[in-house]
Every structure is written in structure tokens, then in C-alpha cells.
Amino acid sequence: MGESSAAVRDAIGRLLGDMAVVLEPPELMAGSRVSMRIEPRDAEALATALRTLDSGSTPAIITGGGSRLGLGNPVRGAQVELSCVGLVGIDELDAADGVIRVGAGTPLAEIERAVRPHGWQLPLDPPGQGTTVGGTLASAAAGPRRLGFGAARGCVLGLDTVLACGDRTRCGGRVVKNVTGYDLAKLYVGSLGTLGVIERAWLRLRPAPRSTRVVVLSLGPDSDPYTFALAAARHSAARAVALVCSELADTHMQGVGHPLDAADWLLVAEYAGDEEATREGAERLAEGRAASPGDLTAIDALRDLQGSVGALGVRARLHVRPSRLAASCALLRAAAAQLLVYPQPGVIYAFFDPSGCGDEDPWWLDGVFTALERVRGEAKAELVVEELPEWGRGRRDVFFGGSGPLSLMRSIKARFDPNGTLNPGRFVGSI
Amino acid sequence: MDVTSELYEGTLDCVHCGLCLSDCPTYLDTGRETSSPRGRIYLMRGVAEGQIELGPGVADELHLCLGCRACESVCPSGVRYGALLERAREQLVDAGLRKGQGPRLERLLLRSLLARPARLHAFISAIGIVRALRLDRLARRLLPAALANAQALLPPIPPSPLRAPLPSWTPAVGERRGRVALLEGCVMRELYGAVGRATIAVLTRNGFEVVVPEGQACCGALHAHAGDLSFARSLAERNVVAFTEQGGAPYDAVVTHSAGCGAAMKESGGWLPGRSDGLAALTRDICEWLDESGLVAEPGRLELRVCYDDPCHLVHAQGIADAPRRLLSAIPGLELVPHAGASDCCGAAGTWSLGHPEMSARILDAKLDAIEAASPAVLTSGNPGCLMQLRAGVEARGLAIRVAHPIELLAEAYGMAVPGQR
Amino acid sequence: MPGVRPPQEAPTSRSDAELIAGLRRIVGNEHCLTRPEDLFAYGCDALTLDAQRPAAIVLPESTEQVASAVALCAYLQRPFVPRGAGTGLSGGAHPTPGAVVISLTRMRRILSIDADDRIAIVQPGVVNADLSAAVAHHGLFYAPDPSSQQVCTIGGNVAENSGGPHTLKYGTTTDHVIALEIVLPSGDVVRVGSDTGFAAGYDLTGVAVGSEGTLGIVTEVTVRLSPIPEAVETLLAIFDDVPSACRLVGRIIESGMVPASLEVIDRRTIEAVEASVYRAGLPQDAGAVLIIELDGAACELQAQLERVRAFAYEEGVRGLEVARDDAERARFWRARKGAFGALGRLAPDLYVHDAVVPRTKLPEILEKICEIGDRHRLRLSNVFHAGDGNLHPNISFDRRDPDELARVIEAGREILELCVAAGGVLTGEHGVGNEKRDYMGLVFDDVDLDAMRRLRDVWNPDGLCNPDKIMPTTRPCMESNPKARGYDAVPID
Structure with missing residues (x-):
């Protein structure tokens, strides 16, 4: 750390007191070397911290549970981590209405534990351990159950957000239907902490299903896996349907208790709802096939797989229209990708394994990006590279420039965070 | 229109919800609020409240309306749009806002031709002769556009026996169930005499004695739609006399075979308050009457694929949609096939199509697509x-x-010859 | 604050002539309306209070024409207001004096339907119900179903983030729109979102939906279509009073069912409906009627139906009808969807409110709302989406009576304050518009509103695009601001 940064650090330390901790030695985080962690315990402290950082134009990495730190481009010049894990707590659980107000640092598992006894579930299932509400919303993370749960933004009723200037703002509310004012929650969710720091959220819960059923089966080379899986996903009780290619199934899905020999794909389906509906869904799927009844460990395995990355490899997430799944997957397979596919709403996780190539081989990485670009062009896929080796970070925009008007997005960033305090450089087009 | 008028009070029933928009042919064609029922009512209200002037723009919009009254069928507030339109058009006439050759000609035709059976008969005969001599193409060039269009719209002129007055009395066949009067109608008599004869035949077959009272007049619907309410009232007065004050015992019903006439007669209470209520209450569309009283004679087989298209003044003005369909379905072998937009206006709207040939053609086109x-x-x-x-x-x-x-x-199903079949 | 203001004359000047000549060149004479009758007719939407007169109305037929018209307005610094069918209830399509109304009713083509991927691309003027009709033969429908769905446009739905009776299960417009083409207030055309449902970058689609036409003019909408459920059961439960109906709603929701809709209409609404063309044969002496619609897999519906039936009897239902066929289902719904218009029969004007409260507080809030109505000697009736706490207190009145109008406005303010104090908000589906913008301070403080302004100013820096909507004209009232009083945990008695 240079002298000037040390000076900044000292100044911040003086202003923020206990909530700031010096990291010795500095930690490598989201592409930056971080030498101070600020961990506010409440909204006012968060506002003070941000005001302090912003007035000194000090860029900060905003973190939650740390499970999604690999996502995004490197943060430019950040030496400070602003961690939200201290903003914990369930403020209010309205068990009759099925709404809950929680601090951004609250782990999802804690919420799940709190709501279950009342017959509710939290419709968020991002991969990773210790994930927090704030991190899940900021990264709009979704897991295998995105089919049943929908996108993360769907359960957000209201957000308390602290802007870079320290303003504590609120949008939305606790009611389940609301068009009072601009829907700023949509802006903050998925913005990777670049517009404001989510401090608290009102979330809408879902009734916990009366029954769940998991079915695992394998699909041979002569089948049309996409059409089959899509049909499975379109049953009204389907909550998660995934196709796992045989290589990934071998390495990650051994524990689900289904023989894999001679199969191209492993299909995992979860049905949730009333007893009659889940039974019908499972029976319809298994009809005339060698299917194994699975349990929730299969879904956990999918979630772990989705969050994993091969040794120093690349994980990309592609969104395609369901009718383009086959073409997209063929292109990716040709580029040696291993695939996890959620046929509805059309999400593909492509894993690229560098083993066999030399260490830190830029040609290999360029090849991966070129292959992805091709799928993007030919199958009109939207894509994000979610993980890549540390040495490869910053070489390319992992959002591929994003889609939509970048200039408008830049203007929004400039208006909400004019001094570039919040995760500068991390988002689309290095915003 | 002023804030004390009945017309103004009527406009206040509208809460501006807009549920009428998608059922209005002129709104659908233009996309314009001003050319919608809600817009027109708002204009009437605006004029009454002094917010806008009663000027040519208001006149244009009120005359662009086909008067199909599809809006009434969907209006949750029960706005009586048709009545408002007639009143408003009358005020346009009073204000001298219906100027120019077209409206003058229209008024002349309606008052001096349509309402005078002898003249109308002579006129239709003349057209028949013109057509027989193949002079109609020449006529099309010589006549004013509106008249030429009207001529082209007329069906083949039926032979004169079919254009003779209907028999003034026809006894019931079999057991007599009642006695009804028939409104002969001006256009119906001249161009659709076969329908009149079919109506009498079906009624008598089903036990009704049919009287076609002397002294009956045109129903006045077209006059009222054109804003000539005073003339419509005089016609209604003659019909009140003909159908309710002469001919001995009261009729069980006054039957019409024209939806437009039926609607006008049922609503004539609004033209002659107190005076015409009895006539209005007695009036029945032929399909409505047969449906209500039930067929006693079993129709024979007709292997036909048939579409039924709702006349606006039956479905919207009188709220009758099922009766004709039930009657048709009662014919063995007849297959009633639904078509899209059956209750949408066909674009005729009385004399409206003559003044708005292009929009009328577009509206008709959609209808024909569905029929096809x-x-x-x-x-x-x-x-x-x-x-x-x-x-x-x-x-x-x-x-x-x-x-x-x-x-x-139905008449054919009863085995009647069909002299007028086209 | 809504009220009857004298209509202001539009400024006529040389710039008007220049503007109109330009607009005529863009859309053609026939589709540029400037007669006094047109300016009057386009002075308001379904909220007739506070009408104003625009300088002109244009009816473009393409994105290019919209963009050119907007660019011309931007060049001449003239406000412009997008408009769909004009069925909005918050004055969202009200012009400011001298503004240009850009009506999208002629852009009504369904551009593409992809049944396999369950998406459709439509122009903004497509009527909501027409889209569902056009995809029905694929076994699909467009889920958001505002009560005006037979006439309102998809573009208008996008602007207002419209809901409807089925939002309880299916969500609102924002949950079904995945991409938009937008003419920005500068006249530039941008595409946001993606037909895959995900677009890397800020969620501009999510922000644009519900922005009430203040961020730009939507010229193309990509929507998700939903599969028509395998089975539907519709029940009509008749109760002696509203609280009993609400209790049944609570039982159903707390049991873990997610019905497609739960709609309540109260006694006064029943009376009005039964006197209209939408009469459904409801008993006129009932205190409340609850429409319950369940949909989903045929195999599970029967059991759900039985559960609902059992709950209903436990809660003292007076009568329970299950629709035997589609015709009967339509009859039940006719009563609900025609309610607003039917209430129009009671008086010349109707004020439709749209507040939301936590569902569990419905009975006490409704009681207080009725008290407010009675205290102000107003004819107040209630229709509401009971499953999501979305209230529609309707006040029938005569705006020509200035005293009554003042009482309507005062009662409206009290209702909103009551709902906000209970943890609710100003509007659930009708939008803020110009109707409720001065109440925004009840829910949000200066800093919250400033964040919203930041967003708006990026898109609409000169404020020309649909001015005077959403954001308040006056300073928010701090006394009534819930945050100033210790956030939103304000108990109601």
C-alpha cells in the first residue's frame, strides 16, 4: 500500500472508529488489494461510512457473504471493503401476510429457519454458502428453483438503500402490490452494488409446498433432451428441472443415487405443490423410463454444481429462448464446454476446463470468449462470464458490453454515484 | 344543448370509463377519442356546459356515428346513447349546422319519398326500369355520388307482384293462438316483399291471425337518426292510431320484420311521451315473437350451413341475440356456424353508408372476412x-x-315456395 | 390535488403554428388533430377532474413517426403526453396546457407470436384482451387483466404497471414484460431488455414499466404469455358482512393456497351492479360477495375446492355457488369487472381510489373508510382485491356541487392517510398520475423522492415527457411522513 492510500486509510479509520478494521496483510478481493474493512452495524453507520468514503472519492468494494465476489469486472482502485454482514436481523415477520423485513446482511438460511414454522418459504435459492439477502439481490442470483421461484426481483417488495452520498432512501413498501412512485427496487436489484447499498428489504414469502417430489433419470444419446426437459419443466407443479451433461454428472451428481452408464444427460426434476399435482408431475415424467426417486440432495447438488468452477476454469451463464437451446448447446459442446441446463426459462451454465493447457494460457481464454461470442451471435444468447481465473480478470468485459443502451446506464451510474465510490468498474461496460 | 336539458342530464350517466371504445366502429377505424361514444358524449356535455361551441366539428363527429349502439350493449352505466344522439342531432338541425346539398337531399328523400308509399313505389319501379334498360351505368355517372351509391346498393328490384301491398288480413292456420298486427315497413315492402310474405306465412302457420292495418306509416327511424325528430314524431303519431286505436280488439303484438323499425317503435315512447307507450310495449321483432310464443308447427329439413349476423338495432338496441339463433337452430338439418364479430356493425347504418362510403367499405370488409x-x-x-x-x-x-x-x-322449412330467392 | 380548475387556454402563438405544421408533416394531416372539439376530448382520461387542453393530438403509426414527433417537441421545448385508450384513473394521460398528446391507438398490430417460447411482440396500441384472444388457440393467454382489458392498451398497461383481479397469482404487468422499444424524450430510440428474459446491465425494463410515461414513449413491447391453466374453478361466496368475507380470504391464504384471485364487492356495489347491464343475479341483501378463482392442474383443484368450501362454511358463508361452466364463470366476473361503470349510475361522477394495505388489516381499514365516507355524507362503496389488500373505495358524487366535491377530496385524503398509517401505500395499480402526486409525501420523504428524481432526470432531463405526473409539486408534509414518525411500524389503534 502506498503512502497516500495509507493516509486515506488512517483518515477513514479516525472518522469511522471501531467499524473500520485494517487488514494486515491486505486481501485480494474482486481484483483489488484491500487493506481496510468497514463493517457498519446499522443503517446510520452505513450512511456515515458511505458519506465518509464518498467525500474523499474513495472507491469501495461492497460485499455481503462473499459468495459472489467473482462476479463482475475488477473494481477499479479499491482499497476498502464495505461489508454488509453486520446489517443482520429479522425486524418483522408478518406470518399472516407472508411478508418479512430483514437486514441486508442476514443469511438466507436464517430467514428460511424463521419462516418455515409458519408455513412459508423464501423464494430465493442462490448457490453458495452463507449467502446474504443483500448479496443475493445485488447480484440477482437464482438457483435451480428459478423455474418455480422466478427471478430474484420478483420477491422484493421494498428496499432501504443508502446512496453513495450517504442518503438513506426507501422505495416500494411492505404491501404486495404497489405502483407508488418509480420502481427503484428494480434498478438496485442486479446492479451489483454500483448504484447504492441495499441495507434492508421487505420480501414476499411463498407458501411452503405441501409436498415435494424429486425424480432423477438419464437420457440416452438417441433422445431429444431439450424437448423432453422442456415438457417436464412446463408441468404446473415443476419447481426445478435441470439437465446435467454426463461429465458434470460424473463429478458432481454421484450422490443422487442414479446409475449414469451410457447416458448423455442426467435429468433432475423437482415438483412442489399439492400431493396430487406433484405425484402427477413425477409420474408423467417417469412414464416408461428408468427413473429413480430422488430427494432434496439432488437439488442441493445442482446448486453446488452451479456455483462451482473447475480448477482455474471459466463458468459462463447464458440466457436463450427455449427454442434455441439445442443450437446453443451444440455450439458450446463443440467448444468443449460442460453444461448444466435449465430448459425453462432457458439458462445454460457452461463450464470450460483449462486442464491440459499451459498455466495462465491467454490463448485458451481468448478461445473461450470467442466461442461464447459465437453463441451470443448465432443463438441470440445473453451472457455473463461469472467466474474466470484470477489471472484472466480484467482482460475482457465479462458482460460482453451488456445489452441495451450503455450510455443511459452510464448516466444512471453518474447520477447515483457521481464520485465512483460504489464498486467502480465492476458492472457492465466497466461502469 | 344546455345544462337544464334532458339531453344534458342523459350525458351525466357517463362516467368516462371508456369501456365502450372497443365496440365503436368509428373509434376502431380512426383511433380517435373524439370519434368514440365516450368522446361524443363528452362533446355534448361540453357544449351544454359552455366549454366548447356547438360548431361544425361537433356536427361532423355526431354524424360520423353510425348509430349502431354497440356502445349501449357494453355500457355499465346504462347510458342511453341512441336517444342522446337523436336529441343532439336534432339540435344540430335546429342550430342550422346541417347545411349543404347532402343533408338537404337526405331530408328531401326521407320526408318526400321514403314516407310516401306511392312515390317510393314509383321511384323503385323507375330504378327497375333503368336497370332493365341497362342505363344504370349511365345513371351512376349522372347522379350525385351519394345517390349513385344508393342505387348500387339496392338489391335486384323484385317483380311487381312481390311489391304489392301485403294482404290486410290473413287467417291463422289450424288452431288460432292470437291476433297480431304487422308493420309493413317502407323499404321492406318495396325491396323485401318476400320477407313480408314469409313473415305472414310463418305466423299463420303457427296459429296467428295477421292484420296489416290501414293507415300505418313508416316507423320514422331514419328520420330520427338524421335529426328530423319532428317528422319522426308525426309518423309515430300515425302509427299509434293505426296500431292501437283502430281495428277493434287490441292486438296481441305488433310485429316487425325489420330490426330498425322494431327498435324505433319500441323507443317511440321517447318521441311521444305518454302517447306511444302502448305501441312500444306491444312491439315485437318477428324472431322475438316466435321465440317467445314458441313454434307449434314443426319445420321441415333444410340441409344448409348458415351464418347469422346480428343487426345492430336488434342486438344492441333491443338486446335480442339468442332468439333468431334459436329459431334457426330449430330447423332440422340446418347448421348454424358462428363467425367472428357477428354483433359488429356491417357498416350500413341506414343512410350512413351513403355519406361515408370509404369507412363503410372498411367496416364491411372486416365483416366479409369473418363471413368468408x-x-x-x-x-x-x-x-x-x-x-x-x-x-x-x-x-x-x-x-x-x-x-x-x-x-x-323458416318459411322455406315450412315448405313454402320462395319467389324472391336471390 | 385534484379539483375542478378552470380550463386554461392553450398558449397560441407562432410557435403553435410551427409545431402543428411540423406535426402534420410527420403524421399527415389526417392524423394530427387540432379542432377545438379534439382538444377538448383529449383533455382528460378516465379521471375527468382537472382536465386541460393540449395544443394538438397526433396519432402516429410507426416508431419513426413517434420518434420524429418527440424530436420535434424536444426541439421546440414543447411538453408531450403519451396516451393509450385513456382508461387510466389517475390522470396519467392528462395533458398540460399546450402539450402535444401522442396517441398510440393506431399502433395496434401484434407483430409476432412465438407459441413455443411463449412470447409475443406487440405495438403499444394493441388492446389487452385482443392479445389474449389472438393467442388462445395456442393454449396461451396474457395474464395481466385489468378490469378495462376489453379496451385498454398494452402500452398503457406498461406505463401504469397495471394489475387486475388475477395479480394475486400471476403478478402485475412488470412480471410479464421482458423487453421494450422506447422513444426517449430526446427522440432517440432504444431497446431495453431481451427476449430471453435477461439482459446484462441495469434492469431498465423493470424501471420503465410503471413509470407512467414519464421516461419515454414505449413503441414496442415483448411480453411473456402464460399457459391457460388446465382447470379453473370459480366460486361465488355470499356473506352477511365484509369482515366475514375477509376472514375467509385469510383462511385460504394462510392455508397455503394461492388462488388466481380473491375479489370482494360490498353491498352498495352489488346494488349498482344488479341495476346495470352487468347484472349477475347477486342477492341484493347480501353484505358482501367474494369471488374465488382457483386454477391449476385438474388433479389438485378438486381437493382445493373442498378445502375452500369447508373454510367458507366455517366462516359462516350464507350461500356458495360454484360456476358450472364458462358462461356462469363469465356471469360472476361480469359483476366484478363492470362494477366501476355500474357505480356510475349512482351519480354523475365517480372517484375510484386505489390504496393498498397489508391484507390482514383489511376489515378494520374498510370499517374506517366507511366511517370517513359517512362522516362526509358521501356515497361510498367498496370493490377490492382482497388477496393482496388492494382497496378500491369508490365515491359517487356530482362535481357540479362544489361543496360535495370538496368533501370528496377531503375524504380521499383521509382515506390515503389512514391506509399509509396502516403500512400501506397510495396506489396498487392505477398509478400516481397527477391525481395523487401531492400525496407522495405521505409515503416518501425528500431524500426518497430525490432518488426518484435522479432516475427521471437521466431519461427526461427537460421534463417535457408527460410533465406533472408522479413527483409532487409541493414539499412533502413532514408531520404526516411515517419515516419522520419512526418509520412504518405505526399501529392502528
């Missing part, structure tokens, strides 16, 4: 304006579809 898709052998509808418009459209497209009044099919 359903591909019936016979297209039925119970109003002369609709029959003319649909026939002209079917012919222009070269479709092999016969256009008929539902009662004609």
Missing part, C-alpha cells in the same frame, strides 16, 4: 339495411353466398 372464413351457404340478418349492405359486399367479392332474412329460411 366461416363459409356459409346462407348469410342471414333481420334488417333491410344490413341485407342490402351484406348482399352488395358478398356480390362484390364474388362469394357464392345467399343473403336472406332468417324468417325466409
Whole structure:
């Protein structure tokens, strides 16, 4: 750390007191070397911290549970981590209405534990351990159950957000239907902490299903896996349907208790709802096939797989229209990708394994990006590279420039965070 | 229009919800609020409240309306749009806002031709002769555009026996169930005499004695739509006398075979408050009456694929949609096929199509598309304006579809000869 | 604050002539309306209070024409207001004096339907119900179903983030729109979102939906279509009073069912409906009627139906009808969807409110709302989406009576304050518009509103695009601001 940064650090330390901790030695985080962690315990402290950082134009990495730190481009010049894990707590659980107000640092598992006894579930299932509400919303993370749960933004009723200037703002509310004012929650969710720091959220819960059923089966080379899986996903009780290619199934899905020999794909389906509906869904799927009844460990395995990355490899997430799944997957397979596919709403996780190539081989990485670009062009896929080796970070925009008007997005960033305090450089087009 | 008028009070029933928009042919064609029922009511209200002037713009919009009254069928507030329109058009006439050759000619035709059976008969005969001599193409060049269009719209002129007055009394066949009067109608008599005869035949077959009272007049619907309410009132007065004050014992019903006439008679209470209520209460559309009283004679088989297209003044003004369909379905072998937009206006709207030929053609086109898709052998509808418009459209497209009044099919099912079949 | 203001004359000047000549060149004479009658007719939407007169109305037929018209307005610094069918109830399509109304009713083509991927691309003027009708033969429908769905446009739905009776299960417009083409207030055309449902970058689609036409003019909408459920059961439960109906709603929701809709209409609404063309044969002496619609897999519906039936009897239902066929289902719904218009029969004007409260507080809030109505000697009736706490207190009145109008406005303010104090908000589906913008301070403080302004100013820096909507004209009232009083945990008695 240079002298000037040390000076900044000292100044911040003086202003923020206990909530700031010096990291010795500095930690490598989201592409930056971080030498101070600020961990506010409440909204006012968060506002003070941000005001302090912003007035000194000090860029900060905003973190939650740390499970999604690999996502995004490197943060430019950040030496400070602003961690939200201290903003914990369930403020209010309205068990009759099925709404809950929680601090951004609250782990999802804690919420799940709190709501279950009342017959509710939290419709968020991002991969990773210790994930927090704030991190899940900021990264709009979704897991295998995105089919049943929908996108993360769907359960957000209201957000308390602290802007870079320290303003504590609120949008939305606790009611389940609301068009009072601009829907700023949509802006903050998925913005990777670049517009404001989510401090608290009102979330809408879902009734916990009366029954769940998991079915695992394998699909041979002569089948049309996409059409089959899509049909499975379109049953009204389907909550998660995934196709796992045989290589990934071998390495990650051994524990689900289904023989894999001679199969191209492993299909995992979860049905949730009333007893009659889940039974019908499972029976319809298994009809005339060698299917194994699975349990929730299969879904956990999918979630772990989705969050994993091969040794120093690349994980990309592609969104395609369901009718383009086959073409997209063929292109990716040709580029040696291993695939996890959620046929509805059309999400593909492509894993690229560098083993066999030399260490830190830029040609290999360029090849991966070129292959992805091709799928993007030919199958009109939207894509994000979610993980890549540390040495490869910053070489390319992992959002591929994003889609939509970048200039408008830049203007929004400039208006909400004019001094570039919040995760500068991390988002689309290095915003 | 002023804030004390009945018309103004009527406009206040509208809460501006807009649920009428999608059912208005002129809104659908133009996309304009000003050309919608809600817009027109708002204009009437605006004039009454002094927010806008009663000027040519208001006149144009009120006359662009077809008067199909589809808006009334969907209006949750129960706005009586048709009555408001008639009153407002009357005020346009009073204010001298209906100027120029077109409206003058229209008024002349309506007052001096349509309402005078002898003249109308002579006129229609003249057209028949012109056509027989193949002078109609020449006439089309010489006549004012509106008249030429009207001429083109007319169906083939029936032979004179079919244009003779209907018999003034026809006894019931079999057991007598009642005694009804028939409104002969001006256009119906001249151009659709076969329908009148079919109506009498079906009624008598089903036990009704049919009287066609002397001294009856045109119903006045077209006059009222054109804003000539005073003339419409005088016609209504004659009909009150003819149908309720002469001829001995009261009739069980006054039957019409034209939806437009039926609507006008049922609503004539509004023209002659207190005076015409009895007539209004007695009036029944032929399909409505047969449906209500039930068929006693079993119809014979007719292997036909048939579409039924609702006349606006039956479905919207009188709220009758099921009765004609039930009657047609009672004919063994007849297959009633639904078509899209059956209750949408065909674009005829009395004399409206003459003044708005292009929009009328667009509205008719949509109707014909739906008919073509359903591909019936016979297209039925119970109003002369609709029959003319649909026939002209079917012919222009070269479709092999016969256009008929539902009662004609029923008469055929009873084994009657069909002299007027086109 | 809504009220009857004298209509202001539009400024006529040389710039008007220049503007109109330009607009005529863009859309053609026939589709540029400037007669006094047109300016009057386009002065308001379904909220007739506070009408104003625009300088002109244009009816473009393409994105290019919209963009050119907007660019011309931007060049001449003239406000412009997008408009769909004009069925909005918050004055969202009200012009400011001298503004240009850009009506999208002629852009009504369904551009593409992809049944396999369950998406459709439509122009903004497509009527909501027409889209569902056009995809029905694929076994699909467009889920958001505002009560005006037979006439309102998809573009208007996008602007207002419209809901409807089925939002309880299916969500609102924002949950079904995945991409938009937008003419920005500068006249530039941008595409946001993606037909895959995900677009890397800020969620501009999510922000644009519900922005009430203040961020730009939507010229193309990509929507998700939903599969028509395998089975539907519709029940009509008749109760002696509203609280009993609400208790049944609570039982159903707390049991873990997610019905497609739960709609309540109260006694006064029943009376009005039964006197209208939408009469459904409801008993006129009932205190409340609850429409319950369940949909989903046929195999599970029967059991759900039985559960609902059992709950209903436990809660003292007076009568319970299950629709035997589609015709009967339509009859039940006719009563609900025609309610607003039917209430129009009671008086010349109707004020439709749209507040939301936590569902569990419905009975006490409704009681207080009725008290407010009675205290102000107003004819107040209630229709509401009971499953999501979305209230529609309707006040029938005569705006020509200035005293009554003042009482309507005062009662409206009290209702909103009551709902906000209970943890609710100003509007659930009708939008803020110009109707409720001065109440925004009840829910949000200066800093919250400033964040919203930041967003708006990026898109609409000159404020020309649909001015005077959403954001308040006056300073928010701090006394009534819930945050100033210790956030939103304000108990109601």
C-alpha cells in the first residue's frame, strides 16, 4: 500500500472508529488489494461510512457473504471493503401476510429457519454458502428453483438503500402490490452494488409446498433432451428441472443415487405443490423410463454444481429462448464446454476446463470468449462470464458490453454515484 | 344543448370509463377519442356546459356515428346513447349546422319519398326500369355520388307482384293462438316483399291471425337518426292510431320484420311521451315473437350451413341475440356456424353508408372476412339495411353466398315456395 | 390535488403554428388533430377532474413517426403526453396546457407470436384482451387483466404497471414484460431488455414499466404469455358482512393456497351492479360477495375446492355457488369487472381510489373508510382485491356541487392517510398520475423522492415527457411522513 492510500486509510479509520478494521496483510478481493474493512452495524453507520468514503472519492468494494465476489469486472482502485454482514436481523415477520423485513446482511438460511414454522418459504435459492439477502439481490442470483421461484426481483417488495452520498432512501413498501412512485427496487436489484447499498428489504414469502417430489433419470444419446426437459419443466407443479451433461454428472451428481452408464444427460426434476399435482408431475415424467426417486440432495447438488468452477476454469451463464437451446448447446459442446441446463426459462451454465493447457494460457481464454461470442451471435444468447481465473480478470468485459443502451446506464451510474465510490468498474461496460 | 336539458342530464350517466371504445366502429377505424361514444358524449356535455361551441366539428363527429349502439350493449352505466344522439342531432338541425346539398337531399328523400308509399313505389319501379334498360351505368355517372351509391346498393328490384301491398288480413292456420298486427315497413315492402310474405306465412302457420292495418306509416327511424325528430314524431303519431286505436280488439303484438323499425317503435315512447307507450310495449321483432310464443308447427329439413349476423338495432338496441339463433337452430338439418364479430356493425347504418362510403367499405370488409372464413351457404340478418349492405359486399367479392332474412329460411322449412330467392 | 380548475387556454402563438405544421408533416394531416372539439376530448382520461387542453393530438403509426414527433417537441421545448385508450384513473394521460398528446391507438398490430417460447411482440396500441384472444388457440393467454382489458392498451398497461383481479397469482404487468422499444424524450430510440428474459446491465425494463410515461414513449413491447391453466374453478361466496368475507380470504391464504384471485364487492356495489347491464343475479341483501378463482392442474383443484368450501362454511358463508361452466364463470366476473361503470349510475361522477394495505388489516381499514365516507355524507362503496389488500373505495358524487366535491377530496385524503398509517401505500395499480402526486409525501420523504428524481432526470432531463405526473409539486408534509414518525411500524389503534 502506498503512502497516500495509507493516509486515506488512517483518515477513514479516525472518522469511522471501531467499524473500520485494517487488514494486515491486505486481501485480494474482486481484483483489488484491500487493506481496510468497514463493517457498519446499522443503517446510520452505513450512511456515515458511505458519506465518509464518498467525500474523499474513495472507491469501495461492497460485499455481503462473499459468495459472489467473482462476479463482475475488477473494481477499479479499491482499497476498502464495505461489508454488509453486520446489517443482520429479522425486524418483522408478518406470518399472516407472508411478508418479512430483514437486514441486508442476514443469511438466507436464517430467514428460511424463521419462516418455515409458519408455513412459508423464501423464494430465493442462490448457490453458495452463507449467502446474504443483500448479496443475493445485488447480484440477482437464482438457483435451480428459478423455474418455480422466478427471478430474484420478483420477491422484493421494498428496499432501504443508502446512496453513495450517504442518503438513506426507501422505495416500494411492505404491501404486495404497489405502483407508488418509480420502481427503484428494480434498478438496485442486479446492479451489483454500483448504484447504492441495499441495507434492508421487505420480501414476499411463498407458501411452503405441501409436498415435494424429486425424480432423477438419464437420457440416452438417441433422445431429444431439450424437448423432453422442456415438457417436464412446463408441468404446473415443476419447481426445478435441470439437465446435467454426463461429465458434470460424473463429478458432481454421484450422490443422487442414479446409475449414469451410457447416458448423455442426467435429468433432475423437482415438483412442489399439492400431493396430487406433484405425484402427477413425477409420474408423467417417469412414464416408461428408468427413473429413480430422488430427494432434496439432488437439488442441493445442482446448486453446488452451479456455483462451482473447475480448477482455474471459466463458468459462463447464458440466457436463450427455449427454442434455441439445442443450437446453443451444440455450439458450446463443440467448444468443449460442460453444461448444466435449465430448459425453462432457458439458462445454460457452461463450464470450460483449462486442464491440459499451459498455466495462465491467454490463448485458451481468448478461445473461450470467442466461442461464447459465437453463441451470443448465432443463438441470440445473453451472457455473463461469472467466474474466470484470477489471472484472466480484467482482460475482457465479462458482460460482453451488456445489452441495451450503455450510455443511459452510464448516466444512471453518474447520477447515483457521481464520485465512483460504489464498486467502480465492476458492472457492465466497466461502469 | 344546455345544462337544464334532458339531453344534458342523459350525458351525466357517463362516467368516462371508456369501456365502450372497443365496440365503436368509428373509434376502431380512426383511433380517435373524439370519434368514440365516450368522446361524443363528452362533446355534448361540453357544449351544454359552455366549454366548447356547438360548431361544425361537433356536427361532423355526431354524424360520423353510425348509430349502431354497440356502445349501449357494453355500457355499465346504462347510458342511453341512441336517444342522446337523436336529441343532439336534432339540435344540430335546429342550430342550422346541417347545411349543404347532402343533408338537404337526405331530408328531401326521407320526408318526400321514403314516407310516401306511392312515390317510393314509383321511384323503385323507375330504378327497375333503368336497370332493365341497362342505363344504370349511365345513371351512376349522372347522379350525385351519394345517390349513385344508393342505387348500387339496392338489391335486384323484385317483380311487381312481390311489391304489392301485403294482404290486410290473413287467417291463422289450424288452431288460432292470437291476433297480431304487422308493420309493413317502407323499404321492406318495396325491396323485401318476400320477407313480408314469409313473415305472414310463418305466423299463420303457427296459429296467428295477421292484420296489416290501414293507415300505418313508416316507423320514422331514419328520420330520427338524421335529426328530423319532428317528422319522426308525426309518423309515430300515425302509427299509434293505426296500431292501437283502430281495428277493434287490441292486438296481441305488433310485429316487425325489420330490426330498425322494431327498435324505433319500441323507443317511440321517447318521441311521444305518454302517447306511444302502448305501441312500444306491444312491439315485437318477428324472431322475438316466435321465440317467445314458441313454434307449434314443426319445420321441415333444410340441409344448409348458415351464418347469422346480428343487426345492430336488434342486438344492441333491443338486446335480442339468442332468439333468431334459436329459431334457426330449430330447423332440422340446418347448421348454424358462428363467425367472428357477428354483433359488429356491417357498416350500413341506414343512410350512413351513403355519406361515408370509404369507412363503410372498411367496416364491411372486416365483416366479409369473418363471413368468408366461416363459409356459409346462407348469410342471414333481420334488417333491410344490413341485407342490402351484406348482399352488395358478398356480390362484390364474388362469394357464392345467399343473403336472406332468417324468417325466409323458416318459411322455406315450412315448405313454402320462395319467389324472391336471390 | 385534484379539483375542478378552470380550463386554461392553450398558449397560441407562432410557435403553435410551427409545431402543428411540423406535426402534420410527420403524421399527415389526417392524423394530427387540432379542432377545438379534439382538444377538448383529449383533455382528460378516465379521471375527468382537472382536465386541460393540449395544443394538438397526433396519432402516429410507426416508431419513426413517434420518434420524429418527440424530436420535434424536444426541439421546440414543447411538453408531450403519451396516451393509450385513456382508461387510466389517475390522470396519467392528462395533458398540460399546450402539450402535444401522442396517441398510440393506431399502433395496434401484434407483430409476432412465438407459441413455443411463449412470447409475443406487440405495438403499444394493441388492446389487452385482443392479445389474449389472438393467442388462445395456442393454449396461451396474457395474464395481466385489468378490469378495462376489453379496451385498454398494452402500452398503457406498461406505463401504469397495471394489475387486475388475477395479480394475486400471476403478478402485475412488470412480471410479464421482458423487453421494450422506447422513444426517449430526446427522440432517440432504444431497446431495453431481451427476449430471453435477461439482459446484462441495469434492469431498465423493470424501471420503465410503471413509470407512467414519464421516461419515454414505449413503441414496442415483448411480453411473456402464460399457459391457460388446465382447470379453473370459480366460486361465488355470499356473506352477511365484509369482515366475514375477509376472514375467509385469510383462511385460504394462510392455508397455503394461492388462488388466481380473491375479489370482494360490498353491498352498495352489488346494488349498482344488479341495476346495470352487468347484472349477475347477486342477492341484493347480501353484505358482501367474494369471488374465488382457483386454477391449476385438474388433479389438485378438486381437493382445493373442498378445502375452500369447508373454510367458507366455517366462516359462516350464507350461500356458495360454484360456476358450472364458462358462461356462469363469465356471469360472476361480469359483476366484478363492470362494477366501476355500474357505480356510475349512482351519480354523475365517480372517484375510484386505489390504496393498498397489508391484507390482514383489511376489515378494520374498510370499517374506517366507511366511517370517513359517512362522516362526509358521501356515497361510498367498496370493490377490492382482497388477496393482496388492494382497496378500491369508490365515491359517487356530482362535481357540479362544489361543496360535495370538496368533501370528496377531503375524504380521499383521509382515506390515503389512514391506509399509509396502516403500512400501506397510495396506489396498487392505477398509478400516481397527477391525481395523487401531492400525496407522495405521505409515503416518501425528500431524500426518497430525490432518488426518484435522479432516475427521471437521466431519461427526461427537460421534463417535457408527460410533465406533472408522479413527483409532487409541493414539499412533502413532514408531520404526516411515517419515516419522520419512526418509520412504518405505526399501529392502528
